[in-house]
Amino acid sequence: xxITPDAIIKKVEHNIQSDSGYSKITMTVTTARGERTMKxxxxxxxxxKSFIKVLYxxxxxxxxFLKVDTTMWQYVxxxxxxxxxxxxxxxxxxxxxxxxxxxxxxxxxxxxxxHAQITFEDGQKYTLTLLPKPDAAVVWGKIVLEVAKEHFVPxxxxxxxxxxxxxxxxxxxxxxxxxxxYLPTVMTLIPQNKKSNKTVxxxxxxxxxxxxxxxxxxxxxxxxxxx
Amino acid sequence: MILFKMxxxxxxxxxxxxxxxxxxxxxxxxxxxFANALNNGTHNQLIRSSVEIYPGYMQITNRxxxxxxxxxxxxxxxxxxxxxxxxxHEINASAARFESYALYSTNEQSIGxxxxxxxxxxxxxxxxxxxxxxxxxxxxxxxxxxxxxGAELAKRLxxxxxxxxSFISTGADYSFxxxxxxxxxxxxxxxxxxDNASGFVNKGYFDEVMHSRNxxxxxxxxxxxxxxxxxxxxxxQKALGHGLEVKNYKTTLEDLILAMEIDxxxxxITLGIFFIVIFFVIGIFAFLSVYARIxxxxxxxxxxxxxxxxxxxxxxxxLILGFLSVGLGGAAGAYASHHYEKHPIEITSLVDVDAQxxxxxxxMVAEATFPSEFNPPRIMLxxxxxxxxxxxxxxxxxxxxxxxxxxxxxRYV
Numbered sequence: 001x002x003i004t005p006d007a008i009i010k011k012v013e014h015n016i017q018s019d020s021g022y023s024k025i026t027m028t029v030t031t032a033r034g035e036r037t038m039k040x041x042x043x044x045x046x047x048x049k050s051f052i053k054v055l056y057x058x059x060x061x062x063x064x065f066l067k068v069d070t071t072m073w074q075y076v077x078x079x080x081x082x083x084x085x086x087x088x089x090x091x092x093x094x095x096x097x098x099x100x101x102x103x104x105x106x107x108x109x110x111x112x113x114x115h116a117q118i119t120f121e122d123g124q125k126y127t128l129t130l131l132p133k134p135d136a137a138v139v140w141g142k143i144v145l146e147v148a149k150e151h152f153v154p155x156x157x158x159x160x161x162x163x164x165x166x167x168x169x170x171x172x173x174x175x176x177x178x179x180x181x182y183l184p185t186v187m188t189l190i191p192q193n194k195k196s197n198k199t200v201x202x203x204x205x206x207x208x209x210x211x212x213x214x215x216x217x218x219x220x221x222x223x224x225x226x227x
Numbered sequence: 228m229i230l231f232k233m234x235x236x237x238x239x240x241x242x243x244x245x246x247x248x249x250x251x252x253x254x255x256x257x258x259x260x261f262a263n264a265l266n267n268g269t270h271n272q273l274i275r276s277s278v279e280i281y282p283g284y285m286q287i288t289n290r291x292x293x294x295x296x297x298x299x300x301x302x303x304x305x306x307x308x309x310x311x312x313x314x315x316h317e318i319n320a321s322a323a324r325f326e327s328y329a330l331y332s333t334n335e336q337s338i339g340x341x342x343x344x345x346x347x348x349x350x351x352x353x354x355x356x357x358x359x360x361x362x363x364x365x366x367x368x369x370x371x372x373x374x375x376x377g378a379e380l381a382k383r384l385x386x387x388x389x390x391x392x393s394f395i396s397t398g399a400d401y402s403f404x405x406x407x408x409x410x411x412x413x414x415x416x417x418x419x420x421x422d423n424a425s426g427f428v429n430k431g432y433f434d435e436v437m438h439s440r441n442x443x444x445x446x447x448x449x450x451x452x453x454x455x456x457x458x459x460x461x462x463x464q465k466a467l468g469h470g471l472e473v474k475n476y477k478t479t480l481e482d483l484i485l486a487m488e489i490d491x492x493x494x495x496i497t498l499g500i501f502f503i504v505i506f507f508v509i510g511i512f513a514f515l516s517v518y519a520r521i522x523x524x525x526x527x528x529x530x531x532x533x534x535x536x537x538x539x540x541x542x543x544x545x546l547i548l549g550f551l552s553v554g555l556g557g558a559a560g561a562y563a564s565h566h567y568e569k570h571p572i573e574i575t576s577l578v579d580v581d582a583q584x585x586x587x588x589x590x591m592v593a594e595a596t597f598p599s600e601f602n603p604p605r606i607m608l609x610x611x612x613x614x615x616x617x618x619x620x621x622x623x624x625x626x627x628x629x630x631x632x633x634x635x636x637x638r639y640v
Contacts, residue, residue: 029401032299036401060403076405079393083332089339092328096401193295 005116005128009145011152013111015182020045020212024205029097032196038095047106049217053225054095062226063095065104068217072105075222082222091139098168098189098199102139113138116145125149140167151175151182166192178208230536234543241516248512249552255505256556256613257563259498260606261599264564266494268571268600270487277483278476279355280416283447285318285460286479290472292444298399302443302471311466312448317459319451320352323443325433329396331426335385340377340424342396344433353447356414356427363388363412370429373411379423386410394426399439406436502616510620517541517624524628525636534629541625542618549617557610564599564606571598 027038039056054063062077072085090102110116113136120127130143141162146155157170168191172184185203215221238245278284287308291300302308305323312321322345329342347366351357356375357365366375374392376384386392388410395405408428415422434440450459456475464473477484524537573596631639 031401034400057402063403074395076393076395079395079405079407081332081393083330083337083393083395085330086337086339089330089337092330092339093397093401095403096397194297194299196299 005118005126006111008118008126008128008147008152009111009116012145012147012154014180015152016154016184017047018044018181018208020209022205022207022210022212023203026202026204027095027097028200028202030196030198030200031194036096043212043216045212045217050104051216051221051225052104060095064222064226066217066219066222067105070105072101073219073222075226077226082219098191098194098197099201110143112136114143119144123149125155153182153184168192174202176206178206181208230540231543234540234547237520237540238544238547244512244516245548248509248516249548249555251505251512252509252548252552252613252617253556253559255501255509256553256610257559258556259501259613260557260560260609261563261567262494262498262501263605263609264560264599264601265567265572265597266491267602267605268564268568268598270491271600272571272596272598274476274480274483274487276417277480280359280418281354281356281421282476282479283353284450284453284456285448285463285473285475287446287448287463287467287471287473288444290470293472296444298397298401301399302446303441305441305443305446308446308467308471312446312463315459315463315466317451317455317462319449320349321446321448322346322349322353323430324350324445324447325399325430325437325439325442326444327396327399327437329394329426331380331384332393332395333384333386333390336383338380338383340380340426342394343425343427344430344437344439345427346430350447353449355416359414359416360412361415363410365412366427366429368429368431370411371432371435372406372408373428373432374408375412375414375427376410377422377425378413378415379419380426381410381413383423388413396437398437399442402438404437506616506620509617510623513545513620514624517621517628521628521631521636521639525631525633525639528631528633528636537629538625541621541628545618545621549614553610553614553617556613557606560609561601561603561606565601567597567599568601571596573597 021044023042025040025042027040029036029038037056038054038060041053041055042050043052044050048069050065050067052065054060059078064075066073066075073082074085075082085101085105090105091100093099094101094104110130113133114130115133116128116130118126119129126147126149128145128147130145132138132140132142140159141164142160144158144160146157147153148155153175154172156172158166159168159170161167168189171188171190172186173188174186175182175184177183183203183206185206187201189199189201191197216225287302289300289302302323309321309323312318325344327342327344329340331338331340331342345356345366347357347368347370351365360375361378366373376386381387384392390410391407392410393405393407395403398404408426430439434442448463450456452459457477460473460475464471467473527537528534628636
């Protein structure tokens with residue numbers, strides 16, 4: 001029996017997400033005028049909760065982010081303030097990268113928000129076209145996702161706006177095996193309107209299914225774990 | 228000379244008819260001149276306000292900025308551009324700006340808005356930002372951590388003078404930027420959306436926090452002679468080369484200019500209808516007065532007056548009346564135009580209710596005053612048009628009356 005599109009997506013999500021995970025990340029933002037590198041630690045509990053702490057560069061060290069469901073807060077040590085990111089800012093750049101706040105705050109699985117269809121298939125990969133469900137609160141008009149048949153690892157995702165214009169391409173590479181997860185440890189995001197820009201996220205260290213205290217995902221943790 | 232005397236005698240012997248024609252024409256002339264002056268004055272004020280509040284008469288940006296307004300498409304050598312501008316005498320003043328976006332945060336609220344760096348002293352020469360101060364103080368070049376905030380945004384953030392707010396933003400080098408700012412001044416322009424979403428800081432301070440030294444998104448300029456703005460725009464563009472783009476308000480506020488032009492066209496249509504009515508009223512009056520004299524003209528023709536001389540006499544009559552009425556109406560129209568240029572018509576109640584809502588909706592300037600424009604060459608042109616109109620009204624009766632033979636005219640009842 002042929003596999004369904006939703007089943008493919010669930011397998012992909014199983015590979016790249018964990019119920020309770022920790023990772024150390026290096027993010028490199030390249031623009032026409034130079035390159036910036038940031039290092040971060042990230043904790044997550046499923047889709048719903050995540051906590052990020054910036055380790056490098058020195059001037060940004062201690063900036064923390066908390067996401068619970070679709071709400072996002074940020075603590076900035078320099079101004080000693082916890083700020084809730086309003087919905088109007090969700091499409092703004094996250095830490096100067098090509099990712100947006102919305103990318104960080106996404107709560108649900110794309111299975112919940114998008115109707116998926118297999119639009120191409122060969123011996124190596126599936127190509128799925130995802131169109132938003134009528135009531136889904138999503139920003140993309142269409143996503144085209146390519147998934148390797150072997151281990152259901154994502155290869156790339158092309159994001160289109162509501163007018164069908166290609167906005168960005170996310171490439172997945174350097175697949176590593178962790179337990180029963182085949183994880184692409186490098187993600188390269190290339191915005192289509194800024195061809196000289198790219199953001200590369202590299203997972204230096206990954207721990208699936210670690211024990212994380214509930215307290216990590218509270219607003220108090222933003223200040224406490226900022227140190 | 229004889230024709231002139233005859234024409235004058237004719238006018239004086241029918242004083243009532245002459246005075247009515249004269250007053251009708253004078254009133255039309257005055258109304259025409261004033262309507263035009265009010266239309267032009269109001270449009271000019273609206274454009275001037277829209278330009279001077281913030282956008283400025285001329286601007287320089289990176290050529291790619293309009294299509295991709297990101298931090299890769301900036302003016303990267305402000306000092307050099309400023310040096311070039313200083314050599315162009317037609318530029319009266321220039322000021323660099325760095326427009327950015329920030330999340331403003333207080334203990335109560337977090338709101339996204341424009342976060343813009345200005346050179347406070349220079350900015351005062353290219354926009355009305357300084358003059359829009361309503362509370363506190365305007366910025367100075369030595370200010371750090373001080374923000375000049377839109378009054379509506381301050382209301383939403385629930386802050387007043389001396390209160391602290393924080394901002395988080397992305398620096399010119401895409402780094403993370405955040406700091407605390409003290410509200411130094413509040414401004415209120417007539418642009419609601421602008422007041423609702425804008426904050427300004429001293430560029431010297433901004434450059435430190437946002438890593439934007441010698442970088443700007445815009446350089447705003449004001450020309451010494453507004454009439455020459457297109458020529459100056461081309462001159463600056465030539466001096467700066469292709470990498471930067473120079474535009475003036477006719478391009479940056481193209482929609483507003485177009486709206487004004489459409490409004491002017493509708494104004495002319497209204498005036499056109501007014502003209503037709505006036506033309507027919509004066510025309511009928513002229514027609515009746517000429518026709519009432521068919522027998523008299525028949526006698527003149529019978530004693531040897533040529534049709535050309537008849538036409539000359541009637542035209543001289545129209546000219547005398549025209550000169551007097553257009554002169555009188557022109558003087559009245561010019562006086563009204565001049566008076567209401569200095570003391571614009573105020574309709575505050577209209578602006579309080581509907582116009583402000585309209586202006587908010589379309590982010591336009593809500594004006595409570597309607598000045599006229601005192602423009603002598605324009606007034607002269609309007610007077611000339613009215614003069615021609617006066618002459619045209621007698622042409623048809625003249626043609627008709629000259630078709631009569633002297634015998635037909637004498638026998639005409």
